[in-house]
Amino acid sequence: MTTALSARALASLLAGWHTIGGGPAYSLLADRIRLLILDGRIALGTRLPAERELATQLELSRTTVSAAYGALRETGYLTSIRGSGSVARMPLAGSIAPDPQQSELLDLSKATLPAIPAVARAAETAAAQLPAYLGESGFDPIGIRVLREALAQRYTERGLPTDADQIMVTVGAQHAIALIARTLLSRGDRALIENPTYPHGLEALRGAGARMVPISVTTDGGWDEDGTEQAIQRSSPAIGYLMPDHHNPTGVSMPPEQRARVLALAERHGTSLIADETMAELGFGGDPEHPPFAAFGRALTIGSVGKTVWGGLRLGWIRADRSVIQRLVRARFAGDLGTPILEQLIVTALLPDYDRILEERRALLRTGHDFLVRELRTRFPDWEVPSAQGGLTLWVNLGVPVSSQLTLAARNEGLTLAAGPRFGLDGAFERFLRIPFSYPQDQTLRAVEALQRAWQTVLRHPVPASDELLPQVI
Template structure:
């Protein structure tokens, strides 16, 4: 069973006293949010009352009351011999599960399914009998799909052979497989911050020590910091999102891609480029070649963002020897990608440009609607106008993202607090907002945010000079 030390929990709690609530209630509320937000994993043993009280410089009575409050609400369970363990009440929402009825979920950067899926599925069903004579366990991918993915890379300016492609069960599966295959416990892994939280989890699960590099909405990548991180730590692996970065929406310039790939090659760093957002341009932007076109790099992608999250197909593009190594390692985690879904995606890729054109129109309308609504109802927020992707990284102007998340939940909206996308509790001043929902849902979401924001505003947070600069 995993355990959380008093010091580690104190770092996650951060500024939990900034409220007019009694100490035990404020502490319980903050721990509850950490559980809901996934920053305290379920079944994790929390520190003993005495240890946490000493770490937070409060009385043991306060911590005892906190734990009692959490137990009564179903967020903590006391097990003989195991101490106090993080749980979710029956009404809670574990990560990856559907929200309770009536709760609008904005934690996922995704869109509804493209209508072309239906015809593609019908054709896939008709094609399936030709494959029923085989075992059905496919660790590398059907030749027809690998050829289609390779052709797509070639069309984008990166010549690719089918032998350089492995088909996976989505992009997250690809990240996890690469992490456990290419990393040795204790290796350093370069990551952007903020970034995709499940990538952090996969890398940490493989034993990596994370080396962060900052990405901001105004200037993009901290180029000096990126160069220093690679030169000083020589990370074994680097995980980057160079196209419509999640959550900031920024894209790397061609010059930065070239310099980064060259620097990584000199220091023995294997770069992984996450391209799940790469073809979701909204505005007319200057075309940039994939990162791997500038030198050695592994590319991952999927149809989860472009087609539908319910179609669990992704891929890895790498040199043949890396693909062979991944195939050998894969059986420890799974036995292959479903055949029917592979056929479905192969059919969709025949007319992928038309699907992307429709998505571009939808996303432009959705983005503009969200920007307009927020400007009208919460004008004090800084809302970047991103050129592509599915998310915008909103600056709230105060470190209250976690408080806002709890307030929004009470009015029917589930959102992910900014620290979910950082390391060790950073980004309390930010909120990731996806814009893949329809007009009615976006109206409802912004209405709920406005109500939640007003609620948080009635309990202002005291911010010392310099604090915001320290957490961003």
């Protein structure tokens, strides 16, 4: 079923599209729509509004909108389907002539670390162990016991007593979020979610039909506790999705006392809280590491090795009460038939050395963080560049609502970044930009130099002095 985007909704996403760059209006409009598709704010398969409707909403001639849509079709970002109008898509590989500039793009839209050499050695160990499992079907919805026992032991050592029956192994953290959402949510239920938040977590909840109840998280104040209390008391959400450790994108962590209060409040109102702890052990600021979120009250916990070891290892897990794990097992076969055995064996082989791996990762991130903060504060004195105590990213306040414009200008300089609204509900956070510090220093320097050139491009054009161009968040 094709999802339709109204002219009014698209106009909100396009706010300020004409304030950057030169050239004809149709080209600027096409560039902004292309950015929205690349950024994921217009989902693939979405039907865009009719040309006449969008032209009326933007107060443009239909000819301008028609030319913009035509340019997007030529480059493969829109396709015309009889009866469905213009539908968002991505260009097929080889369908358009390669652009030498695009092939040189430095992609910092992903907050990731490079793989460690130990992955290859662990894969050799796992391959040698694989024959012992070949007599089984391989369709295992809960995960091999040796891995679940190792993960349970790690939770126990971190202050949360756990046994193997409280662990389900998943195909990464994103799969875990989606599985929990479709198991615990009914369409139309409310879901508590941070704003800003991890975009794919938001997408998983929306995919399950949830109605969002946002709570504010900031780099200087953390979680708005009064707002969280009011949101839970007034809406009694069925579930809540939180990232309490090194929150993506702000980098903040929730204090222990606040964790206990939020969990107690959620339990009183029947709200099941999901703690995304994929970056919980990536603290490098010297603060003591907190026990797992569920050590302070009842919660479901999500973990993975995607951020700590390598994104190519598509393996995560859920830690929850046995009754919840049983529900998830029963629901899982509707979506997939289990986690690959070989990848489970690879992670099992890595876990005995996991503490050393984490120490090396923290040292790498500390160096990357300090370098990026120093470069940004030197080159962009008007920006608010916070320091983080862990995680992979900085949530930078640009001071003016031009994040989408800057992201588009950066792409023209060979740099891909995720604009601030990618992490918010309904187009918020045009003042912010997420910048990862997890890349090698030479790539980070190239990125900052490209960003500096892009910023000069933005400054040459009118910049809104207020939030008038920001869409309303409801």
